[in-house]
Amino acid sequence: MPHHIEKTAKSFSEEVTCRHGGETLTACYQCGTCASSCPVARLDARFNPREIIKLSLLGEREEVVSGDAIWLCTSCFNCQERCPQNVEIADVFYALRNIAIEDGHSPNIYSDFASALTAEGRIVQISKFVEKKREEYGLPPLKPVGLDSLNKILSATGFTKPEKTEEKR
């Protein structure tokens, strides 16, 4: 992740386009194909992909990053498939989420997942029920995750960084 570029970015849209996944943001011409393709936008007025893109282009950083909207995308990729300007909309949202997490904005469920992963190496705890089911299907019991190696990877990739940011706050 090119952190040094983000720091020198002149605008929010530049901050997004410097990121992996965010590169295509500026191609958007607001035709609304994404919005009409989006199953979530129909159900939840808080989420409209066209609007998030527009707000990002206009530099409304705080509104985008601290809001709920970017977390509501289900990654169905309908919008991305149909965008006439090849804006990688769902990928732009990943980039926006990464910025949000670095800024310490993330819904609790994500930090819960993250702590579970660093503590136990899994997002979902293995229950007795799961173990029994595996046995029934003839699957071998799950081995414990190599936490040392996993944490090395997580810290090398910067995964653990947002947690620290949160602690600081």
Next chain:
Amino acid sequence: MEQPKVGVFISDCGKQLSEIIDFDALTSFVKALPNITLIAKGSEFWRGKGLQTIVDAVKSRKINRVVVAESLTKISDVNIAQAVEDAGLNSYLVEVIDIKDHCAWPHRATPKEATEKAKAMLLSAIERAKLLEPIAKLEFPALKSALVIGGGIGGMQTAVDLADLGFEVNLIDKEPFLGGLAARAGRFFPTDDCAICIQPPSSDVKTITHTSRKCVYRSGFSEIPNLNILTNTKVVSVEGVPGNYKVTLEKKPRYVVAEKCVACDKCVSVCPVETLDEYNANLKNRKAIYINVPAVHPQVYVIDENACKFHNCAKCVEVCPTNAIDLDQKTEQVILNVGSIVIATGFKEFDSTKIKEYHYDDYPDVITNLELARMIDDFGPTAGAIIRPSDGKPAKKIVFVQCAGSRDRRYNPYCSSICCMISLKHASLIKEANPDTEVSICYIDMRTTGREHEYYYEKARDTGIKFVKGRPTEIYADEEKGKLIVDVEDALLKRFLDLEADLVVLATAMVPAEGTAELAELLDLDLEADGFFKEYNAKLRPTETKQKGIFLCGGATFPKDAPTASLHAHSAAMKAVKFLTSGKIVKDLRTAEINEEYCGDCEFCPVTCPYGAISLEPTTGDHFVARVNDLLCEGCGVCVGTCPLNAIELKHSRPNQMAAQINALLSVNGTSKPLVLALCCQECGHTAVDSSGMAKMEYPANVRIAKVPCAGIVRVNQILEAFRAGAQGVMLVGCKTDGCHYEVGSDKAEKRMDSAKVLLKEYGIEPERLELFKMVYIEGAQFAEAAKMMTDRVTKLGKLKLMKES
């Protein structure tokens, strides 16, 4: 050849230069040089008395080389060259330099240095002049005839213009009837008048007036004696050169003899075969023998070979009162000799089936604008009724979808530019005829940029058409309601609309006509990335191509509305006339010359030449040598720079001439600063230097300017030679990549300089001593800046250390 006798004419531009440059020192410097037979000082030499001095000297045969130091070389050298030519000396034996804008003005703060630079400039011009050679003019015959490919509105208009001016014109169309897309469109915006209307030929003596415009069928267009119309015809091959093309055409049989047919309709009424009428969007059937719409040209029936049963039926033959039907007609080959070719092949609708989510091929009630145009046309398949093709019922709710395949990076990234107006036209016509019809237009941006177009949009809003700002994501069928649903977000309301529709009209993108790529291949023309024909220069030479005798008009270069296509057509005709009117092409042979002794079996130059002027031809055994076509060669020298064997030279810019020029420029320094050589292309690069001087921008006098035909001519070894001759730094100043006057020169120069830098490093020379700059006239300030920068750079690098020659 006669010993050079050089006449040197130095202008002080109305004494303003002698305030800076020491003219006495300059003349005594020149006097001491060999081969100088005349030195004259004056106020100006490019006109009036001064020019007469040159003319007199030439006429008296006292001099046979002319060197003039003037200002504003771009204007003055044309005058001087012409006068010298008229006086009996070849104009290529003249060398004009600009000591005002290239020396006195930019270096006025350091008059001594300016004087020394002026000496170097004069020496350079004299040394070059001594080596110049006369260049002959050659005349090539040009036929006063043209082939116009495509009989749409553009092609017809060009053909009429050319025929009016007395040229033999052949107008061909691959379809059996003329009219092209315009005829199918029925009506035009913004006037809503009908499409088949042209400016009639001026041979129509009875009715031609200034205000006259006429339907094609009554325009007398087909009766112009020097206009030959061939329908059902396509180009198979083209040979030859500009002014003399041999074109082979293939004319498919019509099976109806035009001279006999009286268009009485009897054949149609007895024809038992029914087939889908493609011209009318397959909305009705037609017979195997047919005519498109009543007003087309020619008024002659045609038989559809794929549908007709020929001799197994032949009912039409029996009934024809004039024996016009000939079922045994064969495909004919037609050979034409023409001086020029005009391409008017137009555009077509994009294949909407590619946009899967719009289900054009699944739902019959999803149609294109061209199909709707047929419905709106009273002569069309529904006699003007707007229906649902699925069940023939009237369409009460109609939704237009703009940018279907346009402004879409998956298909066509460009805006097709006319679809907004087409949809407005159709929506308005429908509303006018049936005010109860509900019409919506889903748009991304409404683009109504032409004259009257915005008023047309205003009028459309008055009629109650609904405008939805949003591009639909999908069109789907609501089986229960028996309607189509257009799924779109109105971005202004941030509201999701499921628009019900009986008929969905796609404002389909416009793409190059069928066969465009093949034709480009046949004629060796370039296409743009979007597949349309490339114009030679979009700003200044819009209807021309890189081939001198081939012109473009109408939608062949990009989608156009009728007024623009018509304008373009007149322009193409004008260009063709300009090219052919004298019946000959006169050309200076300032062309490339191959030294066949060195040339051998590589393909670099023919591939590089932007004009297709070089071909490989067999010599002895299996060997090939390059040959230059003097008519096609533009004398840029890109081939010279490309040749790995130094086997090509330009007659007007030979390596020895360039070397003499450069060595002389670097032989006098007179400043404490290191010499920097600026090799400037004679087009934008050199004019940037002019403009910096004209605007009195200053840069140091150690920067020496040498003019070359194109940045692309400069070879790596010439750069090395320049360093050996004393340059501490070398600047190559060329045009912008897209603005290169010779298409590829600037680009080639860039690649060559990259490799030159690698080579310099190998020789232990700092690569930073060489730099390529690309500028245009208005960037004089950038030239001055670059000159200062290079001076500073090489000063910091210190004196250049060259390896000792062994």
